Amino acid sequence: MSTADAPSAPVQRDTRQRRAVAGALAATEEFRSAQEIHALLRDSGDKVGLATVYRTLQAMADGGEVDVVRSEAGEARYRRCAVDHHHHHLICRVCGRAVEVEGPAFEQWASAVAREHGFADVTHTLELTGTCPDCA
Amino acid sequence: MSTADAPSAPVQRDTRQRRAVAGALAATEEFRSAQEIHALLRDSGDKVGLATVYRTLQAMADGGEVDVVRSEAGEARYRRCAVDHHHHHLICRVCGRAVEVEGPAFEQWASAVAREHGFADVTHTLELTGTCPDCA
């Protein structure tokens, strides 16, 4: 056996582009689409190819570094995933603003339902979409 | 003013294609993608253009006749929205089996959260994914 027989850590190289994408994500709380990030970076002067943005975000999502949701328009939107405890978002369908929402009651309900049906290893995806006070 | 001054009811014509799409949706409980429905109809012998399927589903979604969710792959999936009381699905990630789940407690929690943040017209998408007893 070698010193490292765990192929599960495909460590990424530390490149300017990767840092730029990570930086753009770190700069905000909100969900951003790949194209938004690409535009944002170009704006900041960091030139990163669109494909690279996509590849980087995908890699980050695989590594669990970012959360991904699908907008109603069908685009993937990414956000840095710093929080340990699970929470969800209430998203305004007009301005896209996202409010973080905690739901202990909901979490409990979900586990209860899963257990009741004998399902194991249950995860959930929850999105609340509405019109926020400012956009009403 | 005319006898009907409510422009909010752009009544759709009753066509063979529209009926076919509605039929395909009525035939199942599950969410279907536009392309699946198109294939399904072709299979049944009803020939409906793909564009028409898209247009029809979109119209139905606008009219609130169907629910729409986005799959993780980014496609839109439609389901007839006949049920008065809202319910969700607990889906097995191995065999794909879906169990219907009711969640009055969850519904209440969702409305409460929405109200608390001043959001109006809030809808939610909830998916529970796990491994069912048979596939464990």
Add this chain to the structure above:
DNA sequence: TTATCTGCAAACATTTTGCAGCGAG
């Protein structure tokens, strides 16, 4: 050096749209 990453552009999949003709009302 060498394997990975990047950029570009072409390939892809899904959904939308323009236009001529069909068909419901």
Add this chain to the structure above:
DNA sequence: CTCGCTGCAAAATGTTTGCAGATAA
């Protein structure tokens, strides 16, 4: 008869991929 609906195919999105060259380790 009229106007909306349909079908086809082309266009528009959003995302992925092949390849040659750049670059981190």
